[in-house]
Amino acid sequence: MPGGQVEEGESLKDAAIRETKEESGIDIEVTKFCGIFQNVSACICNTLFLGRPVGGELTTTIESLEVGYFPIETALEMVNWGNFKQRIELCLNEELHPFYVEFSIPLKDC
Template sequence: MSVPKHIVSAATIVLNEHNEILLIKGPRRGWEMPGGQVEEGESLEEAAIRETKEESGIDIEITRFCGIYQNVSNSICNTLFMGKPVGGVPTTSPESLKVGYFPIKEGLEMVTWKNFRERIESCINLECQPFYISF
């Protein structure tokens, strides 16, 4: 029997006081919500906060756990949170070519990578939370 080698990630849907969504434009996947892999010894929440800061320059506070998307065949668990900005300024990084806040409808149309738009919609829709979606 082999030792499991899972990837666990944390992403955050950040909405500002104008109900605009924070998106980053990555070099490979285009526009998406900030997020990335959870490091050893780090909580899911800590990873979501760190990744958002690293990729966008924005300091956030986690407001809610939304759910999990599990890619069974690739052993990836993506945890999703809602958050609000508490400081920082939009800043690009090696992982983000552009950073900005957008009206939700416009932002959703900008997100084209795989099921990332669906993930954002799942986080915004309180009626379906918490969710667990495996594929």
């Protein structure tokens, strides 16, 4: 799940497109805004979008040691970092959009 920071003068959507390209080699078109996760303690807001591939070539980087296309069930089994599985499940359930999840965990525990 690509992620990173929004650069000065950059929109949230453009940041999602750029981060996906940087971390996977894939060009995407953002198709939907899904929701926000806010870690109040760490002063972090994560905006989540759905997108579809429109070009590029899968490439690993320092931030992504493995990239690929996987069935949803397989992808969910592979995710074991923090609350990322929950984030993916919420993004895939359109009935819950837009969602807002607020939590408070020190940055070192995220």
